[in-house]
Amino acid sequence: MPELNAKTASVEPPGSERPKLLHSLGAAWPWLFLIGLLVFFEVWARISYQTSFVLNLTNVQSILLASVQPLLIALGLTLVIIAGGIDLSVGFTVGLAAVVSARMMQLLDPGLPALLSLLLAVVAALLASVVVGAVNGFLIARLGVPPFIGTLGMYGVARGVGFLASGGSTVATNNPLNSALGNGRLLGVVPWPVVVTAFVALFMHYLLSRTRFGQYTYAIGGNRNAAIRAGIGVETHTIKLYMLTAVLAGVAGVIYTARFTAGAAQAGEPTLLDAIAAVVIGGASLFGGAGTVVGTLIGALIIAVIQFGLVFIDVQPFWQFIAVGAVIILSVLVDQVRSGRGRT
Amino acid sequence: MNADPVTPAPVTPAPVTADRIPLLSARNMTKRFGGLTALGGVDLDLYAGEVLALAGDNGAGKSTLIKCLSGVYQPDDGQLLFGGREVRLGNPREARELGIETIYQDLALAGNLDVGANVFLGREPVRRVFGLFPVLDRPAMRAASQQVLESLDIHTSLDRPVEDLSGGQRQAVAIGRAIHWKARVLIMDEPTAALGVPEQRKVVELIGRLKTQGVGIIFISHNLSDIFAVSDRILVLRRGVMAGERLIHETSGEEIVKLMVGG
Ligand SMILES: Nc1ncnc2c1ncn2[C@@H]1O[C@H](COP(=O)(O)OP(=O)(O)OP(=O)(O)O)[C@@H](O)[C@H]1O
Ligand SMILES: [Mg+2]
Numbered sequence: 001m002p003e004l005n006a007k008t009a010s011v012e013p014p015g016s017e018r019p020k021l022l023h024s025l026g027a028a029w030p031w032l033f034l035i036g037l038l039v040f041f042e043v044w045a046r047i048s049y050q051t052s053f054v055l056n057l058t059n060v061q062s063i064l065l066a067s068v069q070p071l072l073i074a075l076g077l078t079l080v081i082i083a084g085g086i087d088l089s090v091g092f093t094v095g096l097a098a099v100v101s102a103r104m105m106q107l108l109d110p111g112l113p114a115l116l117s118l119l120l121a122v123v124a125a126l127l128a129s130v131v132v133g134a135v136n137g138f139l140i141a142r143l144g145v146p147p148f149i150g151t152l153g154m155y156g157v158a159r160g161v162g163f164l165a166s167g168g169s170t171v172a173t174n175n176p177l178n179s180a181l182g183n184g185r186l187l188g189v190v191p192w193p194v195v196v197t198a199f200v201a202l203f204m205h206y207l208l209s210r211t212r213f214g215q216y217t218y219a220i221g222g223n224r225n226a227a228i229r230a231g232i233g234v235e236t237h238t239i240k241l242y243m244l245t246a247v248l249a250g251v252a253g254v255i256y257t258a259r260f261t262a263g264a265a266q267a268g269e270p271t272l273l274d275a276i277a278a279v280v281i282g283g284a285s286l287f288g289g290a291g292t293v294v295g296t297l298i299g300a301l302i303i304a305v306i307q308f309g310l311v312f313i314d315v316q317p318f319w320q321f322i323a324v325g326a327v328i329i330l331s332v333l334v335d336q337v338r339s340g341r342g343r344t
Numbered sequence: 345m346n347a348d349p350v351t352p353a354p355v356t357p358a359p360v361t362a363d364r365i366p367l368l369s370a371r372n373m374t375k376r377f378g379g380l381t382a383l384g385g386v387d388l389d390l391y392a393g394e395v396l397a398l399a400g401d402n403g404a405g406k407s408t409l410i411k412c413l414s415g416v417y418q419p420d421d422g423q424l425l426f427g428g429r430e431v432r433l434g435n436p437r438e439a440r441e442l443g444i445e446t447i448y449q450d451l452a453l454a455g456n457l458d459v460g461a462n463v464f465l466g467r468e469p470v471r472r473v474f475g476l477f478p479v480l481d482r483p484a485m486r487a488a489s490q491q492v493l494e495s496l497d498i499h500t501s502l503d504r505p506v507e508d509l510s511g512g513q514r515q516a517v518a519i520g521r522a523i524h525w526k527a528r529v530l531i532m533d534e535p536t537a538a539l540g541v542p543e544q545r546k547v548v549e550l551i552g553r554l555k556t557q558g559v560g561i562i563f564i565s566h567n568l569s570d571i572f573a574v575s576d577r578i579l580v581l582r583r584g585v586m587a588g589e590r591l592i593h594e595t596s597g598e599e600i601v602k603l604m605v606g607g
Contacts, residue, residue: 210479212468215457219465222456229416229452230466231437289456 029334030281030298033327037302041309053312057189064194067304069094069268071197071297072252073275074282075204076245078296081279082208083241084221084288085147089136090249090275092158093129094268097253099162101125102171102263105178114177121178125257126250132158133246137239151242162265171263182258193255200248205293217241221288274303277324281331302327365428367392367560368413368444368529374421375408382408384584385422390529390560395551397571397592398564400581401604406564407449409581410531413562414446415439437466443528447518447535449564455507460485462506463492463521492520497546511538519547523554530554531562536570548574568597582606 038054045053053059073090080087104121112120132154139150173179186195208214216237219227228234249268256267282299284291306327307320366389375383383405390396398406411417413424415433424431426442433439439446453462460482461468469481486502493500498516506514515538522530532551536544544567551561551574565571571578572592580587580603587603 206477210477212470212478212480215461215465215468215480218456219454219461222454223452225450226452226454226462226465229414229436229446229448231435231440232466289454 027283030283030295030302030331033281034298034302034305037305037309041305041312044313048313053309059308059312061191061194063301063304063308065191066308067300068193068197068255069252070271070274070278070303071300072200072248072255073245073268073271074278074296074300075201075293076241076248077275078204078279078282078284078291078293079208079214079217080147080241080245081284081286082221082288082291083217083238084224085140085238085241086276086286087136087151087242087245088148088272089132089151089154089158090245091268091270091272092155092162092265093132093246093249094253094256094271095263095265096132096158096162096165097125097129097250098256098263098267099166099171099253099265100128100263101254101257102173103165105173105175105257106171109173109175114175118175118177118181121175121257122254125254126247129246129250129253130243131246132249133243134239136246137242140242141235141238159265166263166265168265170260173257173261173263175261178258179261182255182261193259196251196255200251201293201297204248208293213237213240218289221290274324275300277328278303280328280335283331283335285335299331364391366390366425367427369425369428370409370413370422371425372422373409373412373419373424375405375412375417375419381584383412383419386581386584386586388413388579390562392528392560393555393558394577395555395561395563395575397575397578398562398581399566399568399571399578399600399604400587403583404581404604405584406581407533408584410446410533410562410564413439413529414444414531416446440466440525443526444531445522445525445527445529446531447515447522447533449533449537451514451518453506453514453518456505458505459493459500459502459509459517459520460489462517463489463524465521467525488524489517489520492524493517495523496520496550512540512543515539515543515547519550523550527554527559529560529562533564534566535563536565536567544570568600571600572597580604 041053045051073094077087077090101121101124104124105117108117108120136151136154139145139153140147181192183191185191208217216227216232219230219232220234220237224234253263253267257263278299279291279296280286280299281302282291282295282297284295303324306323310320310323311317368390370386370388373383373386373388374381386405386409388396388409398409400406408417412419415436415438418434424433431442436446454465457465464485469484470478471481473479490502493516496516496519498513498520500509500513500516506517509517515535519535536547539547548570551563555561563571563575575592577589577591578595578600579589580600582604587606590599
């Protein structure tokens with residue numbers, strides 16, 4: 001028989017197994033890093049100010065409140081990134097939702113009961129943001145626009161609409177329940193925005209780790225073709241992911257308007273990078289296929305602790321940018337060592 | 345339908361079981377990619393309990409043909425009959441619902457997911473917590489995939505992402521998936537290509553076992569000794585058209601090679 005086996009064997013090279021210790025260390029590193037940061041600031045506080053950093057309710061509340069907006073954005077982004085996409089428009093979706101919610105309350109407030117007006121404002125804000133997400137998803141999944149480009153375009157659109165709707169300035173509200181939502185506390189201790197965010201995080205954890213929806217998100221990021229051939233509606237799923245992310249950005253916008261009793265188009269402007277950083281620090285891969293909600297939660301806390309801690313120890317605020325940037329790079333390096341993807 | 349004048353006039357073989365309706369038939373399957381006709385009007389019949397081998401050189405159109413049979417591609421022309429009834433497969437799910445399971449040349453596994461997740465990909469069992477929240481039934485997925493891998497005599501970690509497994513183990517996962525779902529038609533695109541000799545033998549053995557259970561199998565391979573070991577019939581493709589069809593005991597490796605290269 002002639003040479004017909006030219007194509008038969010392309011056997012996998014042996015020993016592609018990663019060192020186990022390194023692997024589990026990689027998975028645990030965000031936790032270790034967060035603990036390390038807390039210890040560092042605690043020691044500093046004891047030595048320099050003779051106070052505690054961690055055992056201080058105001059500090060903890062401030063850190064959690066600061067992490068609300070980046071975390072809400074990051075939770076949606078986690079799923080988008082796991083599925084191999086990216087959403088750059090979320091920052092201005094926050095702004096759009098904030099302005100829409102404020103405008104609604106301006107429109108309705110003296111006339112309607114406060115609760116009804118707040119509810120309608122929230123619904124309108126979430127609807128406005130879900131439109132942005134649906135357009136993102138349609139562009140990417142149906143028209144094949146690369147996520148980076150499609151959502152960059154929608155970043156511009158959401159930004160423009162937000163500024164147009166706000167008339168270029170902040171939109172003040174006067175709704176007692178709205179400001180109670182933003183500034184009140186559960187049992188006088190836990191700020192309501194933190195409570196809302198905790199519920200969202202819990203739901204997203206359930207969605208990603210326990211349901212078919214989550215499983216398909218991983219499968220699409222791991223091997224898009226395999227997902228398609230397994231009969232998963234990849235296009236529809238992708239659209240849902242961008243809509244979900246936009247809704248969470250909308251929630252962040254509503255919370256912004258509640259906290260500051262005013263909406264502004266630039267409400268979420270500086271948050272996108274922090275959110276992406278939280279996702280990456282939390283172990284998600286920008287190549288898709290990996291990431292967890294718990295990881296992202298830790299990532300968001302790390303960033304909030306760095307930012308608050310540096311202010312706490314009186315470092316010039318600009319150092320925050322450098323510190324967060326350094327942590328992002330560090331976490332990607334850790335990921336590369338862990339997955340053996342570096343040195344290509 | 346013999347598109348190549350150089351080919352010696354083929355003896356069109358009588359179907360193995362002429363009195364029965366084929367499980368799966370394709371008529372005039374045609375698929376173009378831009379200007380390239382990857383598949384130019386191919387006919388195929390597959391009977392229950394029969395192994396049909398697809399042979400042909402690289403780029404002959406074998407993978408394209410089976411993707412038309414499994415719903416991945418929609419043919420530009422031609423007809424598909426399942427159990428004698430015309431069907432249109434808009435996507436892979438519709439094929440799987442009919443009982444057409446496919447093991448693709450590139451395996452189509454999600455490397456970041458574990459064995460159980462891959463066996464059940466797209467068809468995960470779900471239970472309800474508090475009668476309300478649907479939750480993936482991972483223990484059931486794990487147990488079922490363990491059982492099917494054991495029936496294949498393959499032992500591997502079920503909890504690691506499949507990208508950590510060896511090529512042969514991944515192959516086993518892909519085969520296990522098809523078996524678990526009790527295929528009526530099983531399409532295997534080079535299932536032995538990445539395997540060592542013992543595993544190749546296991547796959548060949550397995551094909552024989554499924555055949556006795558009445559599964560219709562389409563088997564693509566570049567390895568003629570595998571083809572001659574398991575199949576009943578060989579369909580040879582060359583540059584997207586049928587170069588010939590032979591019953592296994594009426595042909596030789598030499599003749600098949602001639603059909604493949606067009607000599
Ligand atoms: N998605 C595609 N787009 C464009 N051309 C394609 C596509 N898929 C296959 N082709 C072309 O169609 C022809 C048939 O390809 P196919 O993969 O069916 O060959 P094959 O017989 O399976 O080959 P091999 O033995 O190498 O697997 C080739 O020329 C190939 O380049
Ligand atoms: Mg092929």
